[in-house]
Amino acid sequence: MGSSEKTILVTGGAGFIGTHTVVQLLNDGYRASIIDNLDNSAIEAVHRVKDLVGPELSQKLDFNLGDLRNRDDLEKLFSKTKFDAVIHFAGLKAVAESVGNPRRYFDNNLIGTINLFEVMAKYNCKKMVFSSSATVYGQPEKIPCVEDFELKAMNPYGRTKLFLEEIARDIQKAEPDWSIILLRYFNPVGAHESGKIGEDPKGIPNNLMPYIQQVAVGRLPELNIYGHDYPTKDGSAVRDYIHVMDLADGHIAAVRKLFSSENIGCIAYNLGTGSGTSVLEMVAAFEKASGKKIPIKLCPRRPGDATAVYASTEKAQKELGWKAKYGIAEMCRDQWKWASNNPWGYQISIFTxxxxxxxxxxxxxxxxxxxxxxxxxxxxxxxxxxxxxxxxxxxxxxxxxxxxxxxxxxxxxxxxxxxxxxxxxxxxxxxxxxxxxxxxxxxxxxxxxxxxxxxxxxxxxxxxxxxxxxxxxxxxxxxxxxxxxxxxxxxxxxxxxxxxxxxxxxxxxxxxxxxxxxxxxxxxxxxxxxxxxxxxxxxxxxxxxxxxxxxxxxxxxxxxxxxxxxxxxxxxxxxxxxxxxxx
Known part of the structure; x- marks a missing residue:
């Protein structure tokens, strides 16, 4: 069965990574169905995805308003459509917020995913690509992080991802006909090269690049940098930033593996560039790409943040045939194009x-x-x-x-x-x-x-x-x-x-x-x-x-x-x- 005949359910598909992945799915010949409660996303993003892929491919995309915590929403969706696989993005994702409100994260991320597993099993859809995170590594004893490292998440968000990885492994072990790929990504940034879709968090951003872009366009007065006394070359934390389009291609590679290989089991892959960049280096790169000076304020470390985390990507290169193509300069270039074209994101304001x-x-x-x-x-x-x-x-x-x-x-x-x-x-x-x-x-x-x-x-x-x-x-x-x-x-x-x-x-x-x-x-x-x-x-x-x-x-x-x-x-x-x- 060719990819054009396969239908993929994308949970959280109206979000940042979801929209970019849906674009690549449609371009690769798949049909896509999105379910999203629009809690931290906007329907405008889906409209723009349709504009990007054109009228012919947009006919292969449908949107469903729903919440994974409400099992009836899933039952209604699965009863009307036969899905060949699921890409599961839906979930809350802010480390700092999870520390302050862990119950909200356990409720949203765990209950929603458990419901999804149950409904998938009921309708005999047993192929999943799961959106995990590098936070499952916690503070690694050495870097780069390899997939077989000990897992020890340091914050509630990371623990929800770790718990769900364990649940996925237990389900696959009990029911061997399941095929589950766990993608541990590091720090997604950038935007589609068209500048039409990108990251648009509601409220004050929790991640670095949306925060920088809001300062650059004048929505926020300055950038708060949490931690300037880490044992790194400039005192700021080091992360592995990956272009969102590289990440989207990684999901396409994972979906292909689900359909081309048998007896996958439950297997994890890192998706990153394999090199670390400090927060201050990222700020400097964005300033160069945008021509804007970013005012900064040095703040104390946030609880739950690691000093340095970046990936080993050898396993993904070897088994998925995937490798990141974009560097920091391209990430900042595309991030600025999105920000300058959409200073208020998808929220269109009457007056600038x-x-x-x-x-x-x-x-x-x-x-x-x-x-x-x-x-x-x-x-x-x-x-x-x-x-x-x-x-x-x-x-x-x-x-x-x-x-x-x-x-x-x-x-x-x-x-x-x-x-x-x-x-x-x-x-x-x-x-x-x-x-x-x-x-x-x-x-x-x-x-x-x-x-x-x-x-x-x-x-x-x-x-x-x-x-x-x-x-x-x-x-x-x-x-x-x-x-x-x-x-x-x-x-x-x-x-x-x-x-x-x-x-x-x-x-x-x-x-x-x-x-x-x-x-x-x-x-x-x-x-x-x-x-x-x-x-x-x-x-x-x-x-x-x-x-x-x-x-x-x-x-x-x-x-x-x-x-x-x-x-x-x-x-x-x-x-x-x-x-x-x-x-």
Missing amino acids: KVQLKETSRILVDEPVKDEREHVLAIGFRIMPGVSPVASISQSQHQPFPTPSPFSFSVASTRWSSRPSIHRHSNLFLRFLVLLFSFISALTLVTPSTNNKHHPSPSFTDYPELIYCFIVAIIALVYTAFQLFKGISDIAHRGILISDLTSDYLSFVLDQATNSWGCPGKQLLVYLLVSSASAAVPTVGQVERGTALRKGTIVSTSMAFATFLVMAICAILSGYKLCKRIGW
């Missing part, structure tokens, strides 16, 4: 940090101190009396939704795959704040007669204030959508509508423009910034009653065009969403 700074300079003559602030908050902040939340301290309360990917992270809105009403209570509170803002904006339609000497601003006096009215409507629609999403997730007992981004405006634009390629994002940015800078007077101008009349027609038209673009995109987004979920 530069645009935010420029907008705030025009409107309030002060810098934006937090990139999460944007024109909605700015527009109301500078209008005393317009909104009941205008006097609330911005440092204590954020009355409007924010476009930053940090505003709705996995920690705050997706603690598990079972949403609850409690987790969405903050949305109801925001809804109340926005409702009052909306009501106060409505009062602008007619002049105030309560105080003839100090009337409140209104459309009749200052037509430019129509912009505030428009953004209030948009903000209200945003919250209404988030409430709808929360209720839908609860009713679905899972994540029904994926958080492609933290902001409703970006969500509808993503949905409307992903498939058809219309320039809606760029147009909306232009309309919002232009209407904001042209339409909104300064505080002093409002207080003196000398708001600028010049450009009123143009600015009002800009605000109306903005709202019109949003309405069109919202309709398109609703249509696509209904098609996706089968309504």
